[in-house]
Amino acid sequence: MTIDELRQEIDRLDGELLRIFNRRAGLALEIGKIKKERGLPVYDPTREKAIFERMKGENPGPLEDGAIVRLFERVIDESRRLERIMTHRDESQEKE
């Protein structure tokens, strides 16, 4: 494959990742709503650990396990942030 062809494939995969990240974030938001209704904490360390362990276990490489953990740390940090923002938005709308 040429560099251009390889880059085209990377662009296609990036588009796929973008859709997957947003779909994942949408699901995390749904969970956030349920957590709020049930009075459960936003931070669930057991769940986060389980995600990291599962991803390391299923990692086919060439990315190292440490890299996989760092990538998922970012994904989880951003999901939690989104959950917090949406929760606050809902609360301020309820007050209006």
Added chain:
Amino acid sequence: MLIIMKKSAGEEALVRIKEYLINRDFDIHQSTGANRIIIGVIGDTDTLDQHEMEQMPGVLQVVRISKEE
């Protein structure tokens, strides 16, 4: 603000500091290195008690980032 964890900090210590920050509505960016974990705290960290965090298990250093002039 940056929170640098000790090399010896266990998972319990990490969970505790993350809980402390998340329960106070701060966003965090965790960065796991080969030997250390650094937590970047995002938001108005003026309200955070630096001394209290430095006393927490597993915390090596808490670094405030100076405000730009």
